[in-house]
Amino acid sequence: MPVLSRLVFASPRPLGWWRLRLLLLVVVCMLLAVPGARAQAQGALQEPDYPAMAQKWARELLAQSRSETSQSLRMEVTAGALDSRLRLAPCGNVEPYLAPGARLWGRSRVGLRCVDGMTRWNVSVPVTVRAFGPAWVVRGQVLAGSPVTQGDVVSTEVDWAEDSSPVLQDSTQWLGQIAARNLSSGQVLRQGVVRPAQVFQAGSQVRVLAQGAGFQVSAEAQALSAGVVGQLARVRMDSGRITSGTVLDAHTVKLDL
Secondary structure, X not given: XXXXXXXXXXXXXXXXXXXXXXXXXXXXXXHHXXXXXXXXXXXXXXXXXXXXXXXXXXXXXXXXXXXXXXXXXXXXXXXXXXXOOOOOOOOOEEEEEOOOOOOOOEEEEEEEEEEEOOOOOEEEEEEEEEEEEEEEEEOOOEOOOOEOOHHHEEEEEEEHHHOOOXXXXXXXXXXXXXXXXXXXXXXXXXXXXXXXXXXXXXOOEEEEEEEEOOEEEEEEEEEOOOEEOOOEEEEEEOOOOEEEEEEOOOOEEEEOO
């Protein structure tokens, strides 16, 4: 009975072999779990989205501080990225702010400073503010020195914040005025691109109007300087007296009493 003998007298495997196998299984499981744990730790320590923080703060500030003029404007705020080389220390409280004299209009920056952390830091995030609203835009070409007429422009929506100069929203601010420089198609009528027209020359005969509480007096006079609507001009009265007044039109100068 050779086979039976081998079955009866075969020695069992040592108990230490099973312990070694169990230990190897535990080690493999730990190795498989390390990458996941490391990823979770990295996610927990991921740096906050500071550009998004600056963008949200800028939007809220614009909503709170909008003037009566800007109520009709459609505001948009986009934030750029921080320098990728920056490594900011963890912070319990980050405070957004605007630098003195800075304005949320066009290209600007929002400052972020750590006020509660082991390491204090201060950075700035680039932001772009767009303010869309109606404006008058040149639809042809207007040469410098030429009057701007209603037919030279068209009303359309533009980004008011694209330039720091105020938009001439009211047609009375530009109609009949003179182009200060050559104006090309698509150019927005803003402050500085037009100037008041000269309506009389020095030596012209004008009417001087003086108004007060309950009275109005007019007299003839001679202009001693060129007359530009809305600006001061010097005149000589028939009596020889020289005075200054605001030019109302091509024939009238108003004295301020």
